[in-house]
Amino acid sequence: MNRLPSFFRWLVFAALADWLIGRTLTRSAIFMPKSPPVISVYQALGFAGQVAATLTGLLTLSALGWIAWREWRTRNASVLPPALIGLIAFNFVSLFIALSGWLAVSRHLLTLAVVGTLAGRIGLGADSVSRKIALLLPALAVLSGTLYQTSAAVYQALQYAAPPSFAGALFDAGELLVVLSPIGLWWAHRPGDRGRWWLYAAAALPAIAFSALHVANPAMSGILSIWSIGLTLYLPWPLYAVSLWLAGVTVIASLRRNDPMGRAILLLAAGGYVPQLSTHVFLGLIGLWLLALPKAQPAVIFSSDVGRSPNSSFAIGDSASTT
Amino acid sequence: MITRSRLLFVLVLGLAVALTFLKVPLASSQGVTLVATQVTGDLPVADPDSTLWGKSSAIFVPLSAQAVAKPMQLDAKVKSVTARALYNGSQLAILVEWADDTQDDAMVRIQDFRDAVAVQFPLAEGQPFFCMGQQGSNVNIWHWKADWQADIAARRDMETLYPNMYVDQYPFADPSAGLAAGPATYIDSNYLPALASDNLFAVAEHLSPVEDVIAGGFGSLTAQPAEAQNVQGYGVWADGKWRVTFSRDLTSQEAEDAQFAAGKVYSIAFAAWDGANGERNGQKSTSQWVSLQFGGPAPKPAAGPAFPAPRAEAGPLAFVPAVVITLLILGLCGAALVVFERSQRK
Numbered sequence: 001m002n003r004l005p006s007f008f009r010w011l012v013f014a015a016l017a018d019w020l021i022g023r024t025l026t027r028s029a030i031f032m033p034k035s036p037p038v039i040s041v042y043q044a045l046g047f048a049g050q051v052a053a054t055l056t057g058l059l060t061l062s063a064l065g066w067i068a069w070r071e072w073r074t075r076n077a078s079v080l081p082p083a084l085i086g087l088i089a090f091n092f093v094s095l096f097i098a099l100s101g102w103l104a105v106s107r108h109l110l111t112l113a114v115v116g117t118l119a120g121r122i123g124l125g126a127d128s129v130s131r132k133i134a135l136l137l138p139a140l141a142v143l144s145g146t147l148y149q150t151s152a153a154v155y156q157a158l159q160y161a162a163p164p165s166f167a168g169a170l171f172d173a174g175e176l177l178v179v180l181s182p183i184g185l186w187w188a189h190r191p192g193d194r195g196r197w198w199l200y201a202a203a204a205l206p207a208i209a210f211s212a213l214h215v216a217n218p219a220m221s222g223i224l225s226i227w228s229i230g231l232t233l234y235l236p237w238p239l240y241a242v243s244l245w246l247a248g249v250t251v252i253a254s255l256r257r258n259d260p261m262g263r264a265i266l267l268l269a270a271g272g273y274v275p276q277l278s279t280h281v282f283l284g285l286i287g288l289w290l291l292a293l294p295k296a297q298p299a300v301i302f303s304s305d306v307g308r309s310p311n312s313s314f315a316i317g318d319s320a321s322t323t
Numbered sequence: 324m325i326t327r328s329r330l331l332f333v334l335v336l337g338l339a340v341a342l343t344f345l346k347v348p349l350a351s352s353q354g355v356t357l358v359a360t361q362v363t364g365d366l367p368v369a370d371p372d373s374t375l376w377g378k379s380s381a382i383f384v385p386l387s388a389q390a391v392a393k394p395m396q397l398d399a400k401v402k403s404v405t406a407r408a409l410y411n412g413s414q415l416a417i418l419v420e421w422a423d424d425t426q427d428d429a430m431v432r433i434q435d436f437r438d439a440v441a442v443q444f445p446l447a448e449g450q451p452f453f454c455m456g457q458q459g460s461n462v463n464i465w466h467w468k469a470d471w472q473a474d475i476a477a478r479r480d481m482e483t484l485y486p487n488m489y490v491d492q493y494p495f496a497d498p499s500a501g502l503a504a505g506p507a508t509y510i511d512s513n514y515l516p517a518l519a520s521d522n523l524f525a526v527a528e529h530l531s532p533v534e535d536v537i538a539g540g541f542g543s544l545t546a547q548p549a550e551a552q553n554v555q556g557y558g559v560w561a562d563g564k565w566r567v568t569f570s571r572d573l574t575s576q577e578a579e580d581a582q583f584a585a586g587k588v589y590s591i592a593f594a595a596w597d598g599a600n601g602e603r604n605g606q607k608s609t610s611q612w613v614s615l616q617f618g619g620p621a622p623k624p625a626a627g628p629a630f631p632a633p634r635a636e637a638g639p640l641a642f643v644p645a646v647v648i649t650l651l652i653l654g655l656c657g658a659a660l661v662v663f664e665r666s667q668r669k
Binding site for chain 2: 006007010039047050051053054055057058059061090091094095098099100101104148149152153155156158159160161162163164167168171172230232233234274275276277278279280
């Protein structure tokens with residue numbers, strides 16, 4: 001029986017803490033003035049967010065290394081292992097040397113190779129057209145964001161004076177794909193039992209709160225959308241609200257049936273769109289890898305979920321191999 | 324019960340706490356980076372059309388309406404800027420360009436608002452909130468204002484726009500000025516308190532169109548003293564496009580100024596205002612942080628178009644190109660899948 005190491009589970013919690021505490025809650029501190037006790041609370045939250053960010057960094061590197069090893073052992077994959085190891089190496093090198101020129105391009109190309117491979121695997125692996133499209137949406141969103149970053153790096157390496165003329169449209173297309181992704185994933189993987197109205201009601205709570213906040217006081221919604229997620233909100237606002245709602249439905253339903261899709265969505269959300277930091281890029285890649293697991297996604301279990309999954313006999317990766 | 328897994332988690336958490344205390348980073352910048360190119364000689368600080376700018380690759384920076392603090396204007400017009408940067412042994416220069424159908428460089432009448440652009444640098448480690456920083460984490464903002472620049476060339480006042488206006492008297496003006504009496508002829512400047520207190524907004528002649536300010540959150544914008552205003556700038560509007568330069572010494576004596584050094588990576592953010600759309604103060608378009616990296620010299624002459632047409636202002640159908648590209652991407656992927664699957668069947 002194959003299991004994902006328990007640090008994948010920790011990674012989801014750490015990434016959520018990094019996102020929701022380190023990049024969201026503490027940033028609500030921008031509204032001044034505050035009393036000294038409140039400032040102390042925010043400082044404590046800020047430290048907790050920094051620890052979560054560091055923990056996320058450690059766990060993403062561990063997870064990438066494990067995925068590379070796993071891909072090499074079980075699939076004899078030729079692209080993912082070297083690309084992932086290369087990304088880890090670039091991450092450490094760039095802590096000491098600011099990458100520019102073709103070195104920066106190489107790093108983006110490695111990211112593209114990983115995203116492209118996973119997108120291809122997702123497209124070819126899903127068992128129906130609707131699932132193919134649904135799973136490809138987040139992959140294409142990540143691909144658009146990566147292409148946007150790569151094109152800028154390529155133009156700089158080529159010493160082109162002008163930025164890529166298609167950059168704006170590419171960026172916007174990626175944002176549209178980000179917003180459409182939860183809708184598509186919900187459509188293809190929506191809970192079959194229509195009686196589970198509570199699922200929709202529970203998932204609607206954050207979306208309703210988010211929308212109400214946007215109408216009454218857009219501060220938090222603005223921070224969440226622009227700063228934490230990287231979206232520029234150029235599309236009609238209700239689309240973002242619906243997307244958030246259906247993302248919640250899909251995440252809750254997936255977590256209930258132990259489908260890694262829920263964790264994948266959470267990691268992709270925590271990574272954000274067109275992320276600036278390598279850790280957040282890696283979160284997106286790990287999220288995509290979880291989405292690209294063989295079709296019986298519910299089969300994958302996390303080591304700490306042993307005994308809870310009714311499908312725990314399925315394997316991840318190549319079903320013909322076991323560890 | 325302490326399992327091996329839990330023990331491992333505690334160890335990893337402890338390591339994370341230790342790394343946080345020691346400020347050991349694990350993440351590096353992997354986003355879009357504005358690379359400042361090193362050049363020799365003087366920088367084209369007052370010449371946005373200089374071919375020297377072609378040595379630096381521009382980056383496209385998407386902007387969005389400031390939607391965090393009221394008052395806000397969610398239909399802000401400036402949707403993106405392009406930016407490029409140069410530096411020599413002593414100075415940094417940044418060129419920012421954006422599309423704007425109208426040149427709004429007068430703020431004399433109450434219904435007038437100016438075009439403007441700003442760049443922002445954090446003064447502490449990390450990235451504070453991209454709109455004006457936050458408490459305990461100030462930002463240094465260079466704010467170029469179209470009206471300030473126009474006033475340097477020729478100061479305008481109500482008399483400029485309404486040449487036939489008449490004022491009975493300015494009671495504190497020099498009587499010998501006669502009909503030409505005005506604030507500039509006041510004998511005692513204490514009757515012009517803003518001017519007397521060196522308020523930058525009241526000075527008759529600006530030395531620079533760029534205001535050098537500090538902020539630590541909304542409502543905290545503070546101009547640096549007049550003697551500490553050390554950022555220069557120059558803007559040109561032509562063919563529906565603003566091109567504005569900023570320049571300053573790499574290092575500054577002022578404690579509240581951003582400091583730069585070759586080979587380092589900093590953060591930079593942008594904001595822009597379209598005066599014709601009534602944008603002012605917090606009603607603006609802002610970017611997130613992007614990296615500003617001080618790179619090496621340009622290895623060869625620049626290729627490709629030097630100054631492309633700017634991205635058009637967003638209208639009600641602004642998302643149409645994105646929708647088209649999205650459909651194109653989906654269509655191509657779908658076609659590739661169909662072709663692949665058919666080949667598999669054969």
